[in-house]
Amino acid sequence: MARTTTIELHKEDMKFAAGHFTIFSATHRENMHGHNFAVFVSLTGEVLDNGMLADYDIFKRMALEQCRAWNETFMLPAHSRHLQVERDARGDVIARFNGEELRFLARDVTILPVENVSLEELARLFGENLVGDGSLMRDSRISRVVVKCSSEPGQNCSWEWNSHG
Numbered sequence: 348m349a350r351t352t353t354i355e356l357h358k359e360d361m362k363f364a365a366g367h368f369t370i371f372s373a374t375h376r377e378n379m380h381g382h383n384f385a386v387f388v389s390l391t392g393e394v395l396d397n398g399m400l401a402d403y404d405i406f407k408r409m410a411l412e413q414c415r416a417w418n419e420t421f422m423l424p425a426h427s428r429h430l431q432v433e434r435d436a437r438g439d440v441i442a443r444f445n446g447e448e449l450r451f452l453a454r455d456v457t458i459l460p461v462e463n464v465s466l467e468e469l470a471r472l473f474g475e476n477l478v479g480d481g482s483l484m485r486d487s488r489i490s491r492v493v494v495k496c497s498s499e500p501g502q503n504c505s506w507e508w509n510s511h512g
């Protein structure tokens with residue numbers, strides 16, 4: 348009977364400071380604001396005869412790289428039904444919401460393939476970017492991945508992947 352274990356990664360530097368606003372309807376959104384988001388990743392899998400799950404260092408580095416990519420930026424959703432996002436000739440971004448026009452310099456904004464910049468969607472996108480097609484996880488005998496994203500201590504959302512789909 349294979350022995351399983353769960354490794355939990357939530358190092359101090361698994362975080363990113365980012366701006367956003369949550370959109371609640373075609374006419375209601377938050378004002379722009381930011382958070383120091385924190386990320387928690389757990390990996391569940393088979394303990395091998397060397398007493399280890401796979402070397403978690405690769406996954407820690409991937410998570411830290413994703414945090415760095417999302418650090419110090421303003422996040423906009425590419426797939427919101429209520430927000431139109433386009434780039435001008437210089438690559439700067441114009442976002443339109445309920446008659447408002449919001450402008451961002453290209454250097455300050457990250458457009459994410461999400462419906463809303465919510466904890467749910469950030470946890471999902473972070474997890475999907477980490478797991479990819481699942482081949483590295485399966486090769487590492489990792490059967491379950493959980494990613495939690497928090498906007499502040501005590502407020503988070505989680506996403507889960509299982510190797511059996």
Ligand SMILES: Nc1nc2c(c(=O)[nH]1)N=C([C@H](O)[C@H](O)COP(=O)(O)OP(=O)(O)OP(=O)(O)O)CN2
Pocket residue numbers: 368369377380464465466467498499
């Ligand atoms: N299902 C979701 N609901 C809400 C989300 C979300 O991501 N998913 N996000 C928000 C706000 O963006 C978020 O709550 C703002 O955080 P904060 O500045 O902490 O504002 P709060 O009012 O939540 O802070 P308190 O200090 O707890 O008053 C809203 N809903």
